[in-house]
Amino acid sequence: MNTLSNKKVGTFILSIAVWGFAIVMIYPLLWLFSSSFKHTTDVYVLAHQLIPTHFYWENYVNGFKGFAGHSFLLFFRNSLYVTVLSVIGTVIASTMAAYAFARIRFPGSSFWFACMMLTLMLPGEVLIIPQYMLFNKLDWINTFWPLIVPSFAGGAFFIFLLVQFMRGIPIELDESARIDGCGRFHFFAKIMLPLIVPAIVTTAVFKFIWTWDDYFAPLLYLNSAEKATVSLAIKSMADPTMETDWGALFAMSVLSLVPVIAVFIGFQKYIVDGISTTGLKG
Amino acid sequence: MRWLRNPDLYAGYAFILPWLIGLFVFSLFPIFFSLYLSFTDYDILSSPEWIGLGNYKEMFTDDPRFVKSAKVTLLYVFVSVPLRLSFALGIAVLLNMKLKGSSILRSFYYLPTLMGGSVAVIVMWGQLFGMNGAFNSLLKSLFGIQVSISWITDPSTALGSLIALSVWQFGSAMLIFLAGLKQIPASLIEAAKVDGAPAWQRFIRITLPLLSPVIFFNLVMGIIGGFKVFSEGMILTGGGPHDQTLFYVIYLYETSFRFLHMGYGSAMAWVLLLAVCLLTALVFRSSSLWVHYESKGNG
Numbered sequence: 001m002n003t004l005s006n007k008k009v010g011t012f013i014l015s016i017a018v019w020g021f022a023i024v025m026i027y028p029l030l031w032l033f034s035s036s037f038k039h040t041t042d043v044y045v046l047a048h049q050l051i052p053t054h055f056y057w058e059n060y061v062n063g064f065k066g067f068a069g070h071s072f073l074l075f076f077r078n079s080l081y082v083t084v085l086s087v088i089g090t091v092i093a094s095t096m097a098a099y100a101f102a103r104i105r106f107p108g109s110s111f112w113f114a115c116m117m118l119t120l121m122l123p124g125e126v127l128i129i130p131q132y133m134l135f136n137k138l139d140w141i142n143t144f145w146p147l148i149v150p151s152f153a154g155g156a157f158f159i160f161l162l163v164q165f166m167r168g169i170p171i172e173l174d175e176s177a178r179i180d181g182c183g184r185f186h187f188f189a190k191i192m193l194p195l196i197v198p199a200i201v202t203t204a205v206f207k208f209i210w211t212w213d214d215y216f217a218p219l220l221y222l223n224s225a226e227k228a229t230v231s232l233a234i235k236s237m238a239d240p241t242m243e244t245d246w247g248a249l250f251a252m253s254v255l256s257l258v259p260v261i262a263v264f265i266g267f268q269k270y271i272v273d274g275i276s277t278t279g280l281k282g
Numbered sequence: 283m284r285w286l287r288n289p290d291l292y293a294g295y296a297f298i299l300p301w302l303i304g305l306f307v308f309s310l311f312p313i314f315f316s317l318y319l320s321f322t323d324y325d326i327l328s329s330p331e332w333i334g335l336g337n338y339k340e341m342f343t344d345d346p347r348f349v350k351s352a353k354v355t356l357l358y359v360f361v362s363v364p365l366r367l368s369f370a371l372g373i374a375v376l377l378n379m380k381l382k383g384s385s386i387l388r389s390f391y392y393l394p395t396l397m398g399g400s401v402a403v404i405v406m407w408g409q410l411f412g413m414n415g416a417f418n419s420l421l422k423s424l425f426g427i428q429v430s431i432s433w434i435t436d437p438s439t440a441l442g443s444l445i446a447l448s449v450w451q452f453g454s455a456m457l458i459f460l461a462g463l464k465q466i467p468a469s470l471i472e473a474a475k476v477d478g479a480p481a482w483q484r485f486i487r488i489t490l491p492l493l494s495p496v497i498f499f500n501l502v503m504g505i506i507g508g509f510k511v512f513s514e515g516m517i518l519t520g521g522g523p524h525d526q527t528l529f530y531v532i533y534l535y536e537t538s539f540r541f542l543h544m545g546y547g548s549a550m551a552w553v554l555l556l557a558v559c560l561l562t563a564l565v566f567r568s569s570s571l572w573v574h575y576e577s578k579g580n581g
Contacts, residue, residue, distance in 0.1 A: 021373075131312050234402050
């Protein structure tokens with residue numbers, strides 16, 4: 001009996017410790033949220049307080065005015081445009097390539113599959129300068145094309161994920177469809193696609209978060225305020241050479257996280273499963 | 283020429299066509315072209331000028347900032363990755379004990395990772411650890427310690443605060459560990475319990491070896507990701523103060539796009555590629571010493 005109650009006490013203490021540390025972990029995020037309601041002059045007075053002494057909603061109004069004469073609406077529209085098109089491109093090209101690798105035995109397929117696995121490990125930094133030159137030649141600097149067009153070639157990680165998923169779908173399905181006179185394209189569109197929806201959702205969700213958060217490509221290719229994505233806009237507002245309205249900046253920071261949080265709430269299962277089973281970086 | 287009449291040939295290439303075009307245009311051509319550029323002096327305005335191994339020679343013999351950036355990045359990787367994995371493993375083991383509300387806890391621990399990639403959260407981190415930020419304010423009101431430095435801009439703590447930002451985001455690794463822990467047969471743990479093995483021994487003798495392939499995977503991904511760290515440093519410190527946080531990719535970016543030394547930048551990119559390959563190969567080689575792969579069929 002004694003050991004049993006000891007064990008209960010132990011579990012209880014452990015629970016408190018794990019919960020306590022969880023609060024420490026999300027404290028910075030709560031602080032960001034609460035600071036978005038504090039007047040700029042209050043943000044750094046009793047800075048650690050999570051409940052503002054006085055709610056200053058105007059931060060959201062002031063922040064939304066943006067900078068350089070462009071409202072935050074424009075930056076959101078830019079980010080959304082880039083992100084949605086990138087997701088569409090990635091999903092289309094990746095599912096197509098994955099289907100070929102998983103189901104069609106064509107000459108050269110294993111060679112190209114090996115090439116794809118190699119690009120998976122390749123640090124993208126080695127490609128940046130020639131890609132920049134290419135887009136410069138095409139006169140695409142300060143347009144959204146360099147951020148969108150490469151997505152229409154799919155992504156190695158996603159192709160791999162989709163191939164793995166398709167391999168779990170019984171091959172007998174293909175054979176019986178073929179006997180019924182169903183062609184490859186028809187089979188892909190009508191039978192395969194509905195069956196791999198979970199893997200497609202995982203692909204779309206991760207591509208969405210990565211593109212929404214991306215800072216490097218917009219920094220490299222976009223150089224005018226009217227083309228700025230949300231990431232660039234937030235960084236510009238935090239420019240140390242200017243006086244920053246921190247309350248307004250935190251308000252826009254919170255808004256910039258809303259799509260990511262919404263995706264997490266809506267597709268939590270896909271995100272957790274995606275990371276757990278394939279090691280996708282969240 | 284019978285294979286030309288194979289309908290699968292056309293179907294296969296039709297399906298991989300978008301990816302294949304992308305492979306040539308966005309990967310194969312750039313990788314060989316950057317190799318070529320690495321042997322040249324090139325500023326995008328005039329045409330590349332062949333200088334042989336000049337860039338590589340300069341890097342290792344005549345560029346203290348290059349050496350500094352390599353050192354900073356290595357330090358960052360070798361401190362942040364083990365710390366992050368330790369936290370991930372520790373919390374995963376605790377969450378696996380099925381405490382009350384463990385699915386909410388899992389979300390809480392994952393949230394920093396989910397949002398940590400965004401510029402908003404990186405900027406927030408800078409304010410949190412700023413001179414008048416919440417961290418110093420907490421130190422003062424909880425422990426009465428008066429600290430009047432900005433952790434981000436003080437040369438002795440700048441790198442540490444970026445490492446802390448990276449360790450804070452152990453959520454993905456934690457989820458992978460949790461999935462790994464679920465694979466460990468409960469019967470093994472039970473058997474050890476019956477034999478009277480204490481908890482820490484069960485952890486070291488059973489959990490760790492069975493989890494080692496997952497640790498290995500997280501380690502490889504962590505190292506590769508760590509070498510490519512950019513946004514955090516670029517946004518928070520810009521590589522400063524005094525190059526204390528001059529990450530390799532920040533220096534590469536500055537060299538290539540601020541000073542337009544694109545030949546030199548390409549050479550740096552190739553050194554990064556080789557370093558990542560080398561380290562990954564080393565980890566793979568050493569893995570046979572400590573990664574336990576279950577042999578099939580001998581229960």
